[in-house]
Amino acid sequence: MALITFINHKSFFTNLNYHNNKNLSFFFFFSSKSQQQEKPFCTSVETIVTLLKSCSKKTHLLQIHSHIIRTLLIRQQIILTSFLSCVALSPLRDLKYSNRFFAQIRKPDCFNFNTMIRAYSQSDFPLEGWKFYNEMRERGIRPNPLSSSFVLKSCTQVSSLIGGRQIHARILQDGHQSDCLLLTALMGFYAFCENGTDARLVFDEMPQRDTVAWNVLISCYARNKRIRDALILFDVMQNPEYGSKPDDVTCLVALQACAHLGTLEFGERIHRFIDEHGYGDATNLRNTLIAMYSRCGCVDKAFRVFQGMSERNVVTWSALIHGFAMNGHGRDAIEAFREMQRMNVPPDEQTFTGVLSACSHSGLVDEGMMFFERMRTEFGISPSIHHYGCMVDLMGRAGYLDQAYELIISMTVKPDSAIWRTLLGACRVHGHVALGEHVVSHLIELKAQEAGDYVLLLNTYASVGDWDKVADVRRLMKEKGIQTTPGCSTIELHGQVHEFVVDDDSHPRMKEIYAMLDEIEKQLKIAGYVAEVSSELHKLSAQEKGFVLSYHSEKLAIAFGVLATPPGKTIRVAKNLRICTDCHNFAKALSSVYNREVVIRDRSRFHHFRQGNCSCNDYW
DNA sequence: GTAGGGTTAG
Missing domain, CATH: 1.25.40 (Serine Threonine Protein Phosphatase 5, Tetratricopeptide repeat)
Known part of the structure; x- marks a missing residue:
C-alpha cells in the first residue's frame, strides 16, 4: 500500500x-x-x-x-x-x-475533432479529415482556427485548390480573418499551388504581418517565377512603414532567389546581413551560401564559405560538388567526393547527381561510368531519372549516341521529356539526323514537344546543311503556332538587374550599347574573330546571318557590361537558353582583346572566359 | 490537473 x-x-x-x-x-x-x-x-x-x-x-x-x-x-x-x-x-x-x-x-469536443483531422492530414488519406471537419459543424461545434489549419494541410498534401478555396471561405465565415498564423498557412497553401496572386491577396488583407508572413510571400514569389519581386520584398519589408526584420529563413529564401537569378552583388549583401545579425553559424544558411556563390559563378567564394564551416553534412558536400560541376571543375568535384568519404560522410542521391554531372561537363567519360556503377553496387543507391540524365548527357556529348539511346531504353523508370531532350541535344552536336528524328517521335508520343525541341531538330538539319528540311520544320512550327522561347540575358550592375532580349531596343542606353557592340565587333574582327554562321537557324545569306547574329541577347548584355563597368572588371551574364557557338567565340575573343574576364551562365552550366579561352574547353 | 497551428538547405 x-x-x-x-x-x-x-x-x-x-x-x-x-x-x-x-x-x-x-x-x-x-x-x-x-x-x-x-x-x-x-x-x-x-x-x-x-x-x-x-x-x-x-x-x-x-x-x-x-x-x-x-x-x-x-x-x-x-x-x-x-x-x-x-x-x-x-x-x-x-x-x-x-x-x-x-x-x-x-x-467529443473541438480538440478531439482537431486531433482526428490532424491525424488524417499526416496520413496517406489526408482528405478523410474533411469528414470530421464537416461532422463537427453538423454537431454544432464551432471549428477553431486550428481546425481550418489542419484541413488546409490536407489540401496541400493533395494539391486540392478547390478544397483550399473552400477553407478560405470558411475562415471568413467563422470570423478568423484576423488570425495571423492561419492566414500565413493559407498563403503557404496558395504558394504551394503556384497561385501567387491569391497568396498576395491574402497577404494584403492581413491586419498584421510578421516576418514569417513576409517569408512565405518571398518564398512564393521565388518559386513562382517572380524572383526579382522576391528580392525587392527583402528591402520593402524593412521599410519603416512595415518594420519587419528579416530572419534566418528570410535570408535563406532570398539567397535561393539570388542563386536563381545569378545576382552576385545582392547575394553578397545578404551574406553580410547574415554575418552582421549572427545567423552565420547555421549550417543550412552556409550550405545555401555555397550554392548561391556557385550559381553566381564564384567557386572560390563558395569554397571559402565551405572552409569556414565547423560542421559539414551531406548537403554541404553535395553543394560544393555541384558547384565544382557546374563551373567545369570536374576533377575538383571528384576530389571533393573522395575527401567526403575520408571524412565518413555517406553520400546520397544528390551527391551522385553532382558527381555524375561533373563528369559529363568535363568530358570524364570513364570516371562517370565508374561512379554510376559504384553508386549502385557500393552505395546501394538505385539510379533516378536525374542520374540517367547525367549519363545520357555524358555519353551523348562524347559521341556514344547509340549507347545513350540503349541506356534510355533499358531504364527501369519511364523516360521523361527532359532525358529525350538531352539526347536530342547530343544529336545536334554530332549531326546525327536519323536518331534526332527518332527522338522527336518519342517526344511527340509523350505529347511533350516544346518549341526548343523543334529548334534542336532544325539545328540538327542545319548542322548537316539540309536546308530543305530546315524549311519544313519551320513551316510545321508556323502551322502549329509554336513560338520559340526568346533568348534573354541579364547582367547585374550596382544591385540592379538589366535584361536584354534578341533585337532589344527597350533599354534606355540602347543607342550607346549598339554603338559599343559595333565597335567591339570591329576590334574583334581585327584580332581574327569570324562570325560562325551555322549557329543561326534561318536559311539566310551569309551577310544576313552575320547581321542577325550581332543582336543575340548575350552580346547586347556583354556590350552593356563593357560600356558600363570600369576596364578590367569581370562581366557576369546569365542566359536563359544555351549559349550558341558564335556567342561563345565572341566572348572568348573579347576576353583576350579587351583583357576582361567574362562569366556566362547558360541554361546548363558556367563558362569562364579568360585570355581567349573558356573553362569548358569548347566542350559543352 | 489536457494542449495541437504558419516560412527554411544541396
Missing part, C-alpha cells in the same frame, strides 16, 4: 523521464497485481496522462487502455483527450484504433 501511495505521488511523475520505460514497468506491475487481487488500483489522472506520454509500444497503450476502463477513468474527458492524441498522433499512430476510440467518446 505504501508503494501505491508512492506511485501516486505527484513529485515522482513530474520528475519522470518520458522515455523511461522503468516508470511504465512499475505501473504495469501494480496494475496487474491489483487486477489479480481484484482490488482497485488508484491512479491520478495526471499519472495516466504522464504515462501516456512515455508510451513507445502499442502493447503498453493497450494495457493503459484496459486499466482506465477498469478504474472507470474512461468517464473523464481529459483522459479521453490524452489517450486519443496518443493513439492518433504519436509515433504509434493507428488510425483504425483512433476511429474506434473516437466513436466511444460521447461528447
